[in-house]
Amino acid sequence: MDTVYIEGLETDAVIGVYAWERGIRQKLVIDLELASDNRAAAATDAIGDAVDYDAISKAVLAYVRASEFQLIETLAERVADLVLADFDVSWLRLRLAKPGAVAEAASVGVIIERGERS
Ligand SMILES: Nc1nc2c(c(=O)[nH]1)N=C([C@H](O)[C@@H](O)CO)CN2
Numbered sequence: 048m049d050t051v052y053i054e055g056l057e058t059d060a061v062i063g064v065y066a067w068e069r070g071i072r073q074k075l076v077i078d079l080e081l082a083s084d085n086r087a088a089a090a091t092d093a094i095g096d097a098v099d100y101d102a103i104s105k106a107v108l109a110y111v112r113a114s115e116f117q118l119i120e121t122l123a124e125r126v127a128d129l130v131l132a133d134f135d136v137s138w139l140r141l142r143l144a145k146p147g148a149v150a151e152a153a154s155v156g157v158i159i160e161r162g163e164r165s
Contacts, residue, residue: 048138048164049085051098054078058108061115062122062145073147075111075119076154077126079103082138082164103134119143119157127161138162 056079059072081098088097110129116122123143130136144156 048082051081051083051085051100052079053081053100053104053107056104056107058111060111060113060122062117062119063148064117069115073145075122076144076146076156077107077111078142078144079107079130080140081130081134081136082162083136098134098136103130103136106130106133119145123157123159124161127159131162136162138164 056077057074059074061069061071062073062075063069081100081103083098085097088094090096106129107126110126111122114122114125116125123141126143127139127141130139138160139162140158140160142156142158144154146154148155
């Protein structure tokens, strides 16, 4: 199986468990690895046979921008659900970083893998 990836997808959302976080937007950065058999797309040279990283990026950005979860775990799970449900992707690895969350850290976040990598 091959991979299509999206790295450093930046946006912001209302996210956090503390009261002060509910009234601000905070930066989030998403990396996605998407399982894909790239041979069909390579053979036809047609976007319809490819895992479209542009379409997936737009869908993820729209969802994250409108979200208001407390935990990054919840947001990561919902984004994974969205990609697996709406695109021809059977497995993904998602890294969701909240770089401003801990002042002393370069970044904090979660990494999840969902689906079956066949
Ligand atoms: N595992 C997690 N730990 C924490 C989260 C989280 O979403 N997942 N969130 C917070 C606060 O919202 C924090 O980001 C504020 O700086 C704390 N721990």
